[in-house]
Amino acid sequence: MALEFSAEREREFQEVVARYPDRQAALIPVLYLADREFGFLSPEAMEYVARRLDLPLTRVVNTASFYTMLRKRQTGRFHIQVCVNVACHLRGADGLLRHLERRLGISPGEITPDGLFSLEGVQCLAACGNAPALQVNYEYHEGMTEEAVDRLIDRLRAEAAPKGGEATRE
Ligand code: FES
Numbered sequence: 001m002a003l004e005f006s007a008e009r010e011r012e013f014q015e016v017v018a019r020y021p022d023r024q025a026a027l028i029p030v031l032y033l034a035d036r037e038f039g040f041l042s043p044e045a046m047e048y049v050a051r052r053l054d055l056p057l058t059r060v061v062n063t064a065s066f067y068t069m070l071r072k073r074q075t076g077r078f079h080i081q082v083c084v085n086v087a088c089h090l091r092g093a094d095g096l097l098r099h100l101e102r103r104l105g106i107s108p109g110e111i112t113p114d115g116l117f118s119l120e121g122v123q124c125l126a127a128c129g130n131a132p133a134l135q136v137n138y139e140y141h142e143g144m145t146e147e148a149v150d151r152l153i154d155r156l157r158a159e160a161a162p163k164g165g166e167a168t169r170e
Pocket of ligand 1: 083084085086087088089123124125126127128129131132133
C-alpha cells in the first residue's frame with residue numbers, strides 16, 4: 001500500500017509548507033515529519049517526500065543521508081546514539097558503547113527483541129564541551145558515565161512498562 005500521511009501529519013505538513021515561499025525549502029522539516037509518521041525514512045518514505053515537495057529523489061536522499069537525527073532504518077522505541085567522534089572518544093565513548101552493548105545484549109545497528117532499544121555509534125552531536133555525549137531519540141545526555149547510562153536505561157524501561165495493565169507503546 002502506498003504511504004500517506006495520517007490526517008494529523010497532513011495538517012502539520014500543510015502548516016510547515018505554508019511557512020516557506022517555496023515549498024521545496026521545507027525539505028528538512030518535512031523529512032522530520034515523515035520520520036515521525038513512518039518510523040524511519042525508508043526508500044518509499046523518501047519517494048513520498050520527493051513527490052509531495054516536487055523534488056528530485058536524489059536531493060531528498062542526499063539531504064536525509066547527511067543528518068544523523070533522521071533515521072534511515074527501523075529503530076527501537078528508544079534509539080540510543082552514542083557519539084564516537086574525537087572529543088567523546090578521548091573521554092571514554094568507546095567504553096560507554098561497549099557497556100551499552102553488554103547491558104542491552106545488542107550491537108550497533110541492532111534492536112532488542114522487545115523492540116525497546118536500538119543502538120548506534122554516530123559522529124559529533126555538537127556537545128563536545130561536555131563529552132562523552134549520547135542522545136535518546138531527540139533527548140541529549142552529556143557527561144555520561146557507565147553509572148549514568150545504567151540509570152538512564154532503568155528510567156527508560158520504567159517509562160515503557162505497562163501502566164494499569166495497558167501497553168504504553170507510542
Ligand atoms: S565529539 Fe562528541 S559531541 Fe562532539
